[in-house]
Amino acid sequence: MKSQAVFYHAGCPVCVAAEHQLLDLIDTDKVNLEVVHLGESKNRLAAAKTQGVKSVPALVVDGQVLHINFGAAIEALE
Amino acid sequence: MKSQAVFYHAGCPVCVAAEHQLLDLIDTDKVNLEVVHLGESKNRLAAAKTQGVKSVPALVVDGQVLHINFGAAIEALE
Numbered sequence: 001m002k003s004q005a006v007f008y009h010a011g012c013p014v015c016v017a018a019e020h021q022l023l024d025l026i027d028t029d030k031v032n033l034e035v036v037h038l039g040e041s042k043n044r045l046a047a048a049k050t051q052g053v054k055s056v057p058a059l060v061v062d063g064q065v066l067h068i069n070f071g072a073a074i075e076a077l078e
Numbered sequence: 079m080k081s082q083a084v085f086y087h088a089g090c091p092v093c094v095a096a097e098h099q100l101l102d103l104i105d106t107d108k109v110n111l112e113v114v115h116l117g118e119s120k121n122r123l124a125a126a127k128t129q130g131v132k133s134v135p136a137l138v139v140d141g142q143v144l145h146i147n148f149g150a151a152i153e154a155l156e
Contacts, residue, residue: 003102003103017142021140021142022137024108025083026104026105027105027106027108030102031103061103062099066099067147068146069145
């Protein structure tokens with residue numbers, strides 16, 4: 001079964017850099033990858049917080065949160 | 079040209095979790111991936127620090143450091 005991954009970002013420089021460095025390496029045969037801009041899609045904030053996202057950029061893989069570097073706290077996007 | 083990536087870890091629980099969540103998704107057709115245990119390979123510590131690794135687990139992709147969650151400070155491994 002494919003993994004489910006969501007990359008949460010907010011368009012910040014750290015987010016954009018991480019997106020380019022990391023997402024290009026991901027094997028889309030193994031994972032369904034969705035990219036969500038939390039600054040634009042504020043309706044996704046609650047779910048991200050429930051999953052444990054505390055800052056962006058973050059990659060949530062099958063429900064497990066990987067915080068990658070630090071661009072912005074999620075509270076700053078609300 | 080393939081990207082060059084090094085996943086630095088120290089066998090800590092956060093490291094092991096990140097390794098499983100992230101490395102399984104990486105497309106090895108796109109990237110040459112090396113996994114380095116800095117607790118065991120202390121001769122790699124200096125190079126990791128020079129690249130900017132401040133904590134483990136970390137993934138260095140073509141010289142750019144992605145710190146992933148926080149397992150241990152690199153100073154704790156010296």
